[in-house]
Amino acid sequence: MTIKNDQSELRVLRTANADIPVSGATLADVAKVAGVSPITVSRALNQPQLVRPNTLARVQQAVQQTGYVKNMMAGALASNRSKLVSLVIPSIATPIFAEMVEAVTDTLTQAGYQLLLGLSRYEPWREEVLVETILSRRPDGIIVTGTLHTDNTRRRLELSGVPVVEAWDMASSPIDMVVGFSHEEVGQATARHLLKRGYRRIAILAVNDPRGARRNQGLQAELARHGVAVAAVQLMPLPTTLQLGREGLAQLLAQAPELDAVVCSSDTLAHGVLTEAVSRGLDVPGQVAVIGFGDLNFAAHTYPPLSTIHVDGRNIGTVAAQLLLDRLDGGNQVRPRVIDTGFELIHRAST
Amino acid sequence: MTIKNDQSELRVLRTANADIPVSGATLADVAKVAGVSPITVSRALNQPQLVRPNTLARVQQAVQQTGYVKNMMAGALASNRSKLVSLVIPSIATPIFAEMVEAVTDTLTQAGYQLLLGLSRYEPWREEVLVETILSRRPDGIIVTGTLHTDNTRRRLELSGVPVVEAWDMASSPIDMVVGFSHEEVGQATARHLLKRGYRRIAILAVNDPRGARRNQGLQAELARHGVAVAAVQLMPLPTTLQLGREGLAQLLAQAPELDAVVCSSDTLAHGVLTEAVSRGLDVPGQVAVIGFGDLNFAAHTYPPLSTIHVDGRNIGTVAAQLLLDRLDGGNQVRPRVIDTGFELIHRAST
DNA sequence: CTGTTAGCGCATTCAT
């Protein structure tokens, strides 16, 4: 009997008798109880089909008896596969990101992976620190938001060799894989939509979000092409809240009392604008059109009419996670991929 | 030169020359470049104050040169501390939980921990599976939602010896630590609040959430004590959306056209009810009072008056995470703790 | 302040 075995027995004893809970049984403990070798236990747990039913049963019995809980830290170290995927997003309080996190989590869980979550708060330096920390966990894949990263972030991700999905934007030179759409084009489409319906005094309400900024660039560029200047722009601080939408409209009206449309960088802001508009007795969309972004739950059901942008079919998080999983399944056979999800302009004339 | 060293050199060569990215340098690689022993590198990285400045500089230089990224899987295995904390919540799309996740994440990140996220979808069996998987990662702590767990979940958590915080509820026999408040009492306070203001035809709109159910029990019990029966109850399916609130009010009105108050299990539902009420020309709170739960962002700013419950000062997630961190700092000196955050009834007579 | 020794718990070869 080796020293290691002695320790194992000690552990088991303590678990059974002492009042201090102990880390628990190991593969070797289970093996001893089942009367097989550790590797057989490993197989019984990970590839049951390679083990005789009889042996399998004995192992399962031993697992019960010892209260064995797999140690994935050790497993990951030995196999170099962590079954961990990391997601880095700016925030989770924004509904559009919350939905994405749910989608990613569900997809990963179903495939036996776990989610390591990081919040960058829209700050590149935080993302950089996060990526560094995350890589130290040796995740099997990483999903990051957008394509604007610091040089360090980018370099680290590239050198790591870990499959990476950049989500939400299109990228001219992706790190690895990309799932997103062109925010400039969304802005342009929004501009054309409003112009066609006769709106000319268009205001912008936005928070300081790089993707929102791109949409606004597209919007302003397209308006300019038609000889229309933006009536007013109001930037709000993060985090986005309904109240910010209310205040935003007030400030925009102060700047440009004659405005006839407000383009918001998120549905939450749009909803706040809507609320403020109604409380001021403004007719929507008769006197003022309100445009959001995301078409999440509530956007479809706000009580006055609302125009909004809708990102295509499956949740972008599902697509991103699936892309990662495909890569992990297929070894390295699958080449870098860029998926343009496209977008959809939705006009709601009434509830 | 040992075989291991040969391998290390090979790795470095590949990183430099080949087109296939490789996992990267190890402590040993860095040590060799810096001309010190691996353990010195480890110290330089984890306890710089124990290393001579000169040595430290050489190590840092070597880290740069090799592009070394720490391997926390190995570190965790060796030290038995994973720097990982897991949070299990029903959902993340509910604002009240999203805020909690943000709070937990921030608190943990600041302390050098990372978040492993699990979604239970309000299904105990999912929680059970999640807890099993999570324990296999050997987290340094676990935060779970509520106190209603399957026997297996509870036993596993207890046996694991991992610090556990149960958040959102009060528990008579906690697994370890608890941060929450009594949902029954919230319901009772809500009842008294409404009765005092003369409301008598009170309806309930809820989703199938155990905590919401407890609040409703408290509400109904307190109403009954005053000889008042609930006018109508409408249960809605998950997930909670604004639209559900709208539909809910419609269905409640169909059941009890004369209702004068609606108590909702979440702010999101309440907001939907509000929207529907306004679109039907109902005066709030003149004809119908609306009560939510959570007092998140939007609740304070919805345009008609809204009564709501507010959970005490610091975010419950912050408190929960801090409790864990205190325990981790103090070794096992800190005993199990139960924190009753209390709650606060907020009445908004106007925006 | 720095190095040596010895595992942490598991999975990956190969054997049998």
Added chain:
DNA sequence: ATGAATGCGCTAACAG
């Protein structure tokens, strides 16, 4: 279908 040997990369404990 099962087992033996070996090392994944790191840190704890002790030496010096």
